[in-house]
Amino acid sequence: MQSTQDWPSLEQLQGLGWNALQEQLAANQTHLIELLKQQSDQILSKVYNDQMHTFDYLINGIIQHDIYHLGQIGLVMSMLKHP
Structure with a gap:
């Protein structure tokens, strides 16, 4: 939801x-x-939803998501500075 x-x-x-x-x-x-x-490292293998995703999967997804969007922002800012 x-x-x-x-x-x-x-x-x-x-x-x-x-x-x-x-x-x-x-x-x-x-x-x-x-x-x-x-938390201990054991949390990484713990399933957190009904799709059987682990916290390791979630944390890696958050990191990749943030890096992707920060890269987009950096590209746009670079384009605005150097049209």
């Missing part, structure tokens, strides 16, 4: 502003790291 927070509108994102969005990303990543520090 997706919540309205999963896909904020362009207006919502613009209302927050670029700096706030960057701060949210950093805070979310820091929070995830802190949560993982409290």
Whole structure:
């Protein structure tokens, strides 16, 4: 199930502003790291949903997702600086 927070509108994102969005990303990543520090390595093999995905799968997906989108942002910013 997706919540309205999963896909904020362009207006919502613009209302927050670029700096706030960057701060949210950093805070979310820091929070995830802190949560993982409290766990043993066994959590990585634990299944977390009915599709039998493990936390290892989830964490790797989050990392790949963030890298992909950060790369997109970097490309767009580079294009804006050098048209």
